[in-house]
Amino acid sequence: MTIGNLVDIRLLEEELILLARLRETQPRVASLRIEFMGDRIKSDPATIEELRDILTEVLATVGFDEHYNPTVEGTAIENIIDKLFSPNDK
Numbered sequence: 001m002t003i004g005n006l007v008d009i010r011l012l013e014e015e016l017i018l019l020a021r022l023r024e025t026q027p028r029v030a031s032l033r034i035e036f037m038g039d040r041i042k043s044d045p046a047t048i049e050e051l052r053d054i055l056t057e058v059l060a061t062v063g064f065d066e067h068y069n070p071t072v073e074g075t076a077i078e079n080i081i082d083k084l085f086s087p088n089d090k
Contacts, residue, residue, distance in 0.1 A: 006042045009083050013039070018076050028054050052084045 011019070016036065022029045032051055035042040043051070055077050063074025070078065 005044055007045055007048045008040055008042050009048075010040050011080065011083065015076055015080050015083075016041075018073065019080065022055075022058065026054065026058065048084050052081055055081050055084070 016039065019029070019034075019041070020036070023034075024030070029051070032047050032054075033043060034047060034051065059074055059077045059081070063070055063077050065071055
């Protein structure tokens, strides 16, 4: 949902935990201005787009096992990316 010029996205607890962990381990994610508010994140559209791009790169490096099946972390990243592409539907 877009509120003013901020995008408001509801995430599951495991998705929020993953994003918080990525903020600690990925400097590019840490540099983004994202508000964590309960079960939601809020940011401006440009930052949301940048987060999607970063998560897509992370997905390519850690999201699949040796047989190209999604890992648990990969599935969570894919779910977050989907929500970032269509925040008004979530």
